[in-house]
Amino acid sequence: MxxxxxxxxxxxxxxxxxxxxxxxxxxxxxxxxxxxxxxxxxxxxxxxxxxxxxxxxxxxxxxxxxxxxxxxxxxxxxxxxxxxxxxxxxxxxxxxxxxxxxxxxxxxxxxxxxxxxxxxxxxxxxxxxxxxxxxxxxxxxxxxxxxxxxxxxxxxxxxxxxxxxxxxxxxxxxxxxxxxxxxxxxxxxxxxxxxxxxxxxxxxxxxxxxxxxxxxxxxxxxxxxxxxxxxxxxxxxGGRGNALRDQQLSRSDIPIIVDSCIAFITQYGLRHEGIYRKNGAKSRIKVLMEEFRRDARNVKLRISDNFIEDVTDVLKRFFRELEDPVFTTELHPQWKEAAEISQKPQRLERYKELINRLPRLNRKTLAALIGHLYRVQKCADLNQMSTKNLSLLFAPSLFQTDGKGEHEVKVMEDLIDNYVHIFNIDEDQVSQMDLENSLITTWRDVQLSQAGDLILEVYLEQKLPDCCVTLKVSPMMTAEELTNQVLEMRNVAASLDIWLTFEVLENGELERPLHPKEKVLEQALQWCKLPEPSTAYLLVKKVPLGEGSCLFTGARRESPKCGLLRCREESSKLLGVKFQERYFVIRDRKLLLLKEKRSVKPERDWLLDVAKVYMGIRKKLKPPSQWGFTLCLDKQQLYLVCAGQAELWDWTTSILKAQHDSLCPVILRRHSSRDMAKQKFGTMPLIPLHGDSTDPTMLSANQTLRRLHKRRTLSMFF
CATH class of the missing domain: 2.30.29.30 (Pleckstrin-homology domain (PH domain)/Phosphotyrosine-binding domain (PTB))
Structure with a gap:
């Protein structure tokens, strides 16, 4: 040094x-x-x-x-x-x-x-x-x-x-x-x-x-x-204290607690009837609030762990408990005076003047929240939350008036209804929000999917125009169901062959076999986070019988998968970039790195629950062999090289089995046409579509993602 x-x-x-x-x-x-x-x-x-x-x-x-x-x-x-x-x-x-x-x-x-x-x-x-x-x-x-x-x-x-x-x-x-x-x-x-x-x-x-x-x-x-x-x-x-200036901030320069709650509610609550009106459990709300207060940066909201009502209450409570209201105590009388202006154009201009007088953090936080409420009321036909309902619920928290004050409610109504004008939102941003709303509400709730299922493009064996099929999918469709449907649509004869659906990235350099029980749309939705979402696609192809069949059985290995692999790590820690031979073991849903075969305590371990395993390693990393796989973890990537194809498949399927070992075994069979005719998405029967573009209400998911990418990124994720 x-x-x-x-x-x-x-x-x-x-x-x-x-x-x-x-x-x-x-x-x-x-x-x-x-x-x-x-x-x-x-x-x-x-x-x-x-x-x-x-x-x-x-x-x-x-x-x-x-x-x-x-x-x-x-x-x-x-x-x-x-x-x-x-x-x-x-x-x-x-x-x-x-x-x-x-x-x-x-x-x-x-x-x-x-x-x-x-x-x-x-x-x-x-x-x-x-x-x-x-x-x-x-x-x-x-x-x-x-x-x-x-x-x-x-x-x-x-x-x-x-x-x-x-x-x-x-x-x-x-x-x-x-x-x-x-x-x-x-x-x-x-x-x-x-x-x-x-x-x-x-x-x-x-x-x-x-x-x-x-x-x-x-x-x-x-x-x-x-x-x-x-x-x-x-x-x-840390974000200790109740002052807005003391909060941990997101990349958008608003408090992380606000950013996280808005993102979660946007993703999972837009179709939730009575959103913000239904109360959560006080005990759970208290625990979640304490977690955010302690370290908002490390709070990860997940639909499997958190209730929508708890998160909405946490958001309202955060604003209610601020040391100084987001509208500020100093400007409160002027907000009330502005609400009394009878002429709408003059009233809205006065609102804009007052917003510009707010501290920068207050101004950005208020803009983010009003934009979120604008998005919520755009789905009022699904969630039954009109601008009036939202204003009645949020005015007491944002102005800290304890439920009193019709002027404050009027201010909230005006801000939500006129969000685009007051906060100078351009046409592209509005279009993006509409696209996102359509994407979220269509993909996320199977019971209401009749509002318009998306069409997804899938390729059979090769990415060629003649090999592409398009089909309607539901949020609950698994990789197994999608595979069977594609084969049926392309009249592939039933046989003992094993077919799997792969998620393909990096122009074909990385291919991830989806476990038969994985939800397809949950994976495809993640493409929005890629630098080039339109380069990702789904591919159905045949795999060797001996390599993929283990995914369709409930049998478990007699001993943990282990062996020598040449590895390289890429993360934010600036570690070495050479492939080194190390000993790895898969045990208890973790990948363990051991100093030697006899070691009891691992040098490192990685949880496999949220990991993604891709067959292949990017060529620019110069892997020593073609039989490698990439393990994408939460904040880093591991590149692991095997001795041959059989070993590559063994490691890949072992990781998939470790991630999904709690699921019931998959039944290896092909759907008949009769089965497909009976399939429903919510209350709507499935009708396989072959690129039908005549229906203006149907929107290809791939086209949607491309359009969103042209407008940079999905705002709800960042």
Whole structure:
């Protein structure tokens, strides 16, 4: 790792820093003081900050009783505890300075007042940091010090610099000549986690910060110092408190709790009758709210785990409990006055003026919520929630009026009905929202699918125009059902051959065999997240009898699937890029990496529940053999190479079996024409369609995805 060069940009001519005064001094030790003692039980000493930090028994003593050298200090932590309601024996250092030293020791000092604390913090911070940091150290901060770091600009080299943690921002002052200073808004992080030593090539803990497409990796100068940095950064990145400005933010610059709830409700609740009117369970709402308060970044809403009514109540409760309403208390009287303007054009213009006077975060959050409610009322024929109903439910939360105030309801009605005009939404955005509504409401609810099933293109054996069939699908259609229907439509004679449906990506480089029980549309919907959704397609093809037949039986392996594979990992952790031979085992729905065959404890493990296994590896990665597969996990990808085709199929089917071992065995048979005639989607009988474009109400899913891609992305997912 590189250290600060003698002639670096921070070795400037610095102004001398001097300071002196009385402080309570705790014993120098390997950790912070934990004994239940009052601050007064620690000696009150005279401290003098010059070239060294010297400690004297009194302000008249001539010989120091101890000292801290500047070169030994690697970080300074500043603690400002809230005033306790009833101070007890643990109220020892309500205000404290923590000097972390290179010898894994901490010197803790206790000022008597917050003003004294700030004066000492600023003085000590400027004492051991370069002049370039000093302007930030004149204000309150939580921690300052040296760290090793690397970023995407220089991913293969660890650098050293000074870091300042100030509220929710981490400022980076690099130690390299000509390097630019930088900062990270911790509230906007998409990922924040400590990487254990076993997962990193340096065999040392590091902190990963991912913000808006860029990644930073931090390592401490010592074990104790790194733990303190992690604690402080995680606390600053959290969404504690009820003020809008204190919330963790999404990539859209709105609170994650709002973004997550809106996305979940949009995806699963647009057709839910009485959405926002039906109440959830108080106990579940409380738990979910606490999870969001604790760390919204790591809350993942899933339809299998969460109730729609709980999520809608959490969203309303969040706005109701804000420290200051999203419309702001200051502007509340003016909102009421605006609602009384009789002429609609003038009234709407006044609303726009008031919205522009809101703080930026309030303005963006309000726009996101009103846009969501506009989308909900567009589906009022399905969910029975008109603009009036939504306004009555949301006005008390957004204005915090406890259910009173007809003016507030009027404001909400106007904002929802005139969302496009008031928030300057262009025609393309409106068209995209309509497309998304059609896509979501058509694909998500089998009971109401008669509103218009989508048509999906599927290829038989090859991606050629003559091999393409189009058919109506329901949200509940499985890969087995789709396979049988395609074969029937193309008059493929029944035989003992095994046919599977594959999801094909990357122009054919990656092929994922769908488990016969997988829901086809759930997989196809994920194409919207791809850079080029239109390049993905479904392919039905024949597979070797001995390779695919295990998917159609309930039989389980006598012993776990295991063996040597050549592997490479691609993730945000910047690990090695070479294929290395390692020993893997599939056990308990996990893929385990063992140091050797006899090892009991795995070096790494990956949950297979949400993983996707694709046969093939992208050519640009230069795999050592054609018999490889790609395992797509939550935030990383594994590339694994087998010895041959049989082994490739064995690993692939073993992973699919591990993911779906709780499902009933698939019945290996072909549907007859009689069976297909009886199939229904909701209340509507299935009629196989061969590219019929005469019905204007039917819309090809592939065409829809292409149209959405031209408008960039599905807004509900990002």
């Amino acid at each position: 590189r250290s600060l060069s003698p002639d670096g940009v921070y070795n400037e001519i610095t102004q001398p820093v001097t300071h002196s005064g009385f402080l309570h001094r705790a014993p120098l030790g390997p950790k912070l003081t934990t004994a239940k003692k009052n601050r007064e039980e620690f000696p009150r000493v005279w401290c003098s900050l010059e070239k060294s930090l010297l400690f004297y028994e009194t302000d008249r003593s001539s010989e120091p009783m101890g000292k801290v050298e500047m070169a030994d200090v690697i970080s300074l932590g500043v603690s400002r505890m809230d005033v306790l309601a009833s101070p007890g024996p643990t109220d020892r250092f309500r205000f404290s300075l923590e000097l972390y030293l290179s010898n894994e020791r901490v010197q803790q000092l206790g000022p008597d007042t917050p003003d004294t604390l700030q004066a000492w913090a600023s003085a000590i911070g400027k004492w051991f940091t370069p002049l370039s940091c000093h302007c930030l150290l004149s204000y309150e901060f939580q921690r300052v010090g040296r760290l090793h770091y690397k970023s995407m600009l220089n991913p293969n080299q660890w650098l050293q610099g000074f870091f300042i943690l100030q509220k929710s921002h981490l400022f980076i002052c690099p130690g390299e000549e000509g390097a630019a200073e930088d900062s990270v808004n911790l509230r906007r992080l998409q990922e924040l986690r400590v990487v254990p030593p076993a997962e990193g090539p340096e065999k040392k803990e590091m902190l990963t910060l991912v913000e808006m497409g860029r990644t930073f990796y931090l390592q401490g100068m010592s074990r104790l110092d790194f733990a303190a940095w992690c604690t402080d950064i995680q606390a600053s990145a």
